[in-house]
Every structure is written in C-alpha cells, then in structure tokens.
Amino acid sequence: MIPVEVVKIADDIRSMRIRGAGRIARAAARALKIAAERYEGEGELEDFLAYIGKVAELLASTRPTAVSLPNAINYVLMRLSRSAPRTVSEAKSAVISFSEEFINYSLSAVRRIGEIGSHRLSDGDVVLTHCNSSAAIAVIVEAHKQGKSLKVFATETRPKFQGLITVKALAEAGLDVTLIPDSAVRLVMKKLDKVIVGADTVAANGAVVNKIGTSQIALAAKEANVDFYVAAETYKFSPATVLGELVEIEERSAAEVVSESYIRAHPRVLVLNPAFDVTPPEYIDAIITEKGIIPPQAAFLVLTREYGRTITDLVVKATADLEEQP
Amino acid sequence: MILDTVINDIKYGKIYSSTQTVYTALDAVIELVNRCKSLDELKKHYPSFVRELIDARPTSAMLANALREITATLVKELRRGGLGSAKEAMVKKVGMLKEEFERNNRMTAQIASRRLSSGDSILTVSYSRLVLEAIRLAVHENKELRVYVTESRPIGEGTVLAAEVSSLGLETILLVDSAARFVMKDIDKVLVGAEAVAANGALVNKVGTSLVALAAHEARVRVFTLAPTHKISPETFLGELVELGEASPDALARPPKEVADRVKVWAPLFDVTPPEYIDAIITERGLVAPQAIPFIVAETYGWPPKVKALDEVLSELEGV
Numbered sequence: 234m235i236p237v238e239v240v241k242i243a244d245d246i247r248s249m250r251i252r253g254a255g256r257i258a259r260a261a262a263r264a265l266k267i268a269a270e271r272y273e274g275e276g277e278l279e280d281f282l283a284y285i286g287k288v289a290e291l292l293a294s295t296r297p298t299a300v301s302l303p304n305a306i307n308y309v310l311m312r313l314s315r316s317a318p319r320t321v322s323e324a325k326s327a328v329i330s331f332s333e334e335f336i337n338y339s340l341s342a343v344r345r346i347g348e349i350g351s352h353r354l355s356d357g358d359v360v361l362t363h364c365n366s367s368a369a370i371a372v373i374v375e376a377h378k379q380g381k382s383l384k385v386f387a388t389e390t391r392p393k394f395q396g397l398i399t400v401k402a403l404a405e406a407g408l409d410v411t412l413i414p415d416s417a418v419r420l421v422m423k424k425l426d427k428v429i430v431g432a433d434t435v436a437a438n439g440a441v442v443n444k445i446g447t448s449q450i451a452l453a454a455k456e457a458n459v460d461f462y463v464a465a466e467t468y469k470f471s472p473a474t475v476l477g478e479l480v481e482i483e484e485r486s487a488a489e490v491v492s493e494s495y496i497r498a499h500p501r502v503l504v505l506n507p508a509f510d511v512t513p514p515e516y517i518d519a520i521i522t523e524k525g526i527i528p529p530q531a532a533f534l535v536l537t538r539e540y541g542r543t544i545t546d547l548v549v550k551a552t553a554d555l556e557e558q559p
Numbered sequence: 560m561i562l563d564t565v566i567n568d569i570k571y572g573k574i575y576s577s578t579q580t581v582y583t584a585l586d587a588v589i590e591l592v593n594r595c596k597s598l599d600e601l602k603k604h605y606p607s608f609v610r611e612l613i614d615a616r617p618t619s620a621m622l623a624n625a626l627r628e629i630t631a632t633l634v635k636e637l638r639r640g641g642l643g644s645a646k647e648a649m650v651k652k653v654g655m656l657k658e659e660f661e662r663n664n665r666m667t668a669q670i671a672s673r674r675l676s677s678g679d680s681i682l683t684v685s686y687s688r689l690v691l692e693a694i695r696l697a698v699h700e701n702k703e704l705r706v707y708v709t710e711s712r713p714i715g716e717g718t719v720l721a722a723e724v725s726s727l728g729l730e731t732i733l734l735v736d737s738a739a740r741f742v743m744k745d746i747d748k749v750l751v752g753a754e755a756v757a758a759n760g761a762l763v764n765k766v767g768t769s770l771v772a773l774a775a776h777e778a779r780v781r782v783f784t785l786a787p788t789h790k791i792s793p794e795t796f797l798g799e800l801v802e803l804g805e806a807s808p809d810a811l812a813r814p815p816k817e818v819a820d821r822v823k824v825w826a827p828l829f830d831v832t833p834p835e836y837i838d839a840i841i842t843e844r845g846l847v848a849p850q851a852i853p854f855i856v857a858e859t860y861g862w863p864p865k866v867k868a869l870d871e872v873l874s875e876l877e878g879v
Contacts, residue, residue, distance in 0.1 A: 415767075
C-alpha cells in the first residue's frame, strides 16, 4: 500500500500544484523518503524493494517531460542498490538518507547557480525571464544583492500565468520588475541586455526543453544579439538522449487555455496546448550549472561525468536488445 | 452614443477588427457633428474630438486617412455654404468612404484567397476581418484549409476569430501566443491583417505579429499581410514614426496583491514587423513587395506625396 501522502504528492505533480523542474525533483525525493519512513512490513527485503519500485514508478509517471523527475528517483535508487542493503531497515534508512541528500544537493545547486550566474549580470542590465525558474531567479536576486542595479521584464507565461509567481519573488527581493504579455517579447527585445530562463530538460546536443515560448524568445534574442542564458542544475540533463531518445513534449488540456463555456460553445475549435518547446543549442549562449558555465554543445561532458553509470547501463541494455533481434 | 466610451473602446482595443474600429470612430464623428447647433460649436468640439480619436489610436493609418478626408470635405463645404449642407456633405463622404473601404477589402480578400491552396495550413493572429474574408472565399471555392490561430493577448481576440473560422467548417486550432514557433513546422502560410503599413513597407499590427513573422522567416514559411491601400500611412513618408498604443494594464493577469504596488505592467497592443520578414503585401490593387509601397503611395498621393497633415486640415477648419 502506497501511503496517502505519497499519492498526494504524485497527484500534486500531475496537476501542477507542484511545478517547476527543480521543485518536482525535490518533491519526488521527499515522496520516496516518506514512502520509506511509512513502510510497515519488517519481512523480506525484496518486498520492500518492490514497494519502493512501485512508488518510483508512480512518481515517474506523473509528468513526461522534465527529466529532473526520473533523475531524482534514479539518484536515490542507484545509491540504494550500490549500498547493497541486507535488511529492510538498512534499505529504509538508505532511501531516507539518499533522498535527503538529493534534496540538500538540489537546494545548494540552485544557490551555487545563483552565485556563478550572477557574475554574468552587470550593473544597469535589463533582463528578461520567462515562466518561473528558481535557478533563473537565484541568478537575478544574487546579482541584485551584490548591489547591481537591474531592471527585469517577466512574461505572463500563458496558459498558467507562472510569470505572476516570478514577479512576486522578484518584487519581494526588491527588484524593479515589469510584467508583459508573451506576445511582446520581440517588441521588448531592443531594451534588453540579457535573457535568462530555466530548463526542464537539457538534451545531449545541448538543446533545452523548457516552458512553451522559450524557443521563440531565444530566436528573438539571437536576432537582436541579446545574450541568452539557461540556468539548469545538472540533474536536468537527460542521459537517455545520449542514446537518441527524444524528449516527449507534454500536451495539456484545453481547459487551461479557454473557459469550459468556450469549449462547450465552440466544440469544433481544437486547442493545442503544448507545455514545452525545444530551443536549439545555436540560440543559447551558455548553460549555467552548479558545476560551472558551459556552452550548450558541451552538454555531453556533463552527461558523461554525472551520469556515466546510467549511460553505461543504458548502453548495455540497448546492446542486449540489439543482440536479441534476429 | 456615449462619445467617451467610444474613445475608450478604441483606445484599449475593445473593438477587435481595425476596420470596425475606424467605422465606429467615423460614426462617432457624425454623431458629434450632428450635435453641433452652430459653426462655433463645431469649431470648438470637432478638432478636439478628432485629436482625441487620433490619440486613442495613433497606429491606425486608416483612421488618420479617413479623418483627414472627411475633415477636408467639411472645410470645403463650410467655405461654400452653411453648416447644414456641410453636415450633409460630410455624412455623404463617410458613406462613400465606407463603400470604398468595403470595395478595397473585398478585392484584397479575393486576391489573398487566390494564394490559398487546398491542403494549406494557415497561421493567423488577432482578429482580422480581411483574413476571415479571404478564408471564407477560399472555402467557397471548396479549398480545404486548416487554420491555426493564436489567442493574441492582451485582449485575446484570437479566440473569437477561431470560433468564427470553425463555424465555416474548417479544422481550427487555437494556441497560446508562446506556441507560434512550436507549430511553425506544420504551417504553409502566415496570413495577417494590418493596422498600418509604413513608407518602408514595415507592418504595424497586433503585438506578437513580428514574433510570428520572425519564426516564419526562420522556418521559411511565407508571410502575407492583407493591407488595402487605405492602411498605408502617408505621414510616414514625411518621417513620422508610428506611435504604438497600449492596452489598459488590466488586460494582463493581475500581479499578486502583496506586490501589486511594486510590479509594473506593460501591455503593448502593437508591434512593427520589418519588411524583410514579409513576403508580400496584398492590396486591392494587387500583391506587392513591401519595398514597393512607395509606388503605391506615388500613385495615390503623387510624388513627392502631397498630403496635408491632419493637424493642418484641422486648423483650416478652426479658421473658417
């Protein structure tokens, strides 16, 4: 039986009450920790491992695009398996401590990105951000704390208006912030020095999957010769893309875009509501990670250093699959 | 008709179609003129009201063009006869202008519809009567189209256009403004209306148009604007820049109340698409490259263009 609290976290991720790739990853780790704490059986180790496997599956199924979710789960499960527990209680405490370790790592990664990225912002810069990214906000707020005078534009970010969370965070940190519609990003581009956004997933070639609209902002930035930065923790890099796996772009419901009454009145209007888009690496000046700033084309370095073992496992599995084929 | 309400509706983009916006403005001018009992009253109220209309919608070349023409008619008739006959002549002029605009629009839509082929996927933004008419004509010729429409915030009039297109029986896909580049790979042609066309062929239209045109350019998708010649701004030949209006801040989502007094809101209504992202401007006289707009202006106003600034015509009225 999966604890109610864990099911609730999974539901909250699915319904976007918990949102943002970093927060989703931490919520998944927290859910694993709770699942381990609440496990009642004292019997077979295999039963516990099967139970944790089910919890992991439930959590992984909630959102398809953000790789931080499976990466957080893998972080805990791989360390669990490497620790080779002999009893249920050893396994429980391993899940609990590795989950906590991931959460702490994630929070410190965001802080570190803030520190590293802040050096890229200069006094007097006008900056645009899109959607709501803790990492991007960390960069801006850290630069502000260093006494740099910044002006920030934030998009509304339709359909779910995450821009409102961003303007709140920035205004509370004392920044000069202006809300604009998503359609105005090319118009505003002339006033800007830099764009900084977060990421849901970074692919092996350095392409960045992020909130819908990001790629056209990057395009407009390129056109206007404005620097475009992505702030992304290394657990947002996707090992599966090394093996050619495509990142699935989640499509969400029409009701996020138009009212129920509009849908009823105009049944023939189809609403296309992709949650993410893909920004090609050539439109990205740099990706700011907690390990350092890299050009997007160097994503492979991060992937092999951080996920060497996962990639090896994937390669072994792919090779086995190949050999099975007639 | 409450004239202040008209000004506000025009100013904040409450009337979706730019043509309809101008008709509303012209009807308001007739209403104002009819309320004037004497020449003095007319001289007092007319110029300020016309200036208010222009201030409410400074981007609209069609509005400036129409107001310039009807004011010139008014001046001419006042010099010749009394207030009564001037009023009559002006009402007649408004009727003639509307007929001319409608003729231009029909022809423009017809030419545009020829550029639509069966099987095309079209992307459009905002709410353009002309684009809708071109699509209607293509449907009439049994062309099968798929139409993508951005919701077009602020205001969101794209949702209204999508509903109307879907009622023509076409597959209609509504998307948020942010998804324009995402769908561009599936698009064959971008069709948009026009608020104004400047001397260099730049297009002033609903904010977001330039972003869509940029994404189309990147994906090598053709961009057409439907802009009958009454949308060309002759003032821009004299170096005037087109002033871009803004929606009222409440057209955007409301910032959380804890920070409402600290967060600024900017809701521009228009942007400028450079001529290099436009494949053709479709007018009632034919389809032209944006760089050929000066030819059309020379045909209409002579070369160099002999255009009296609206302010000049208004001061003539004050001097009658």
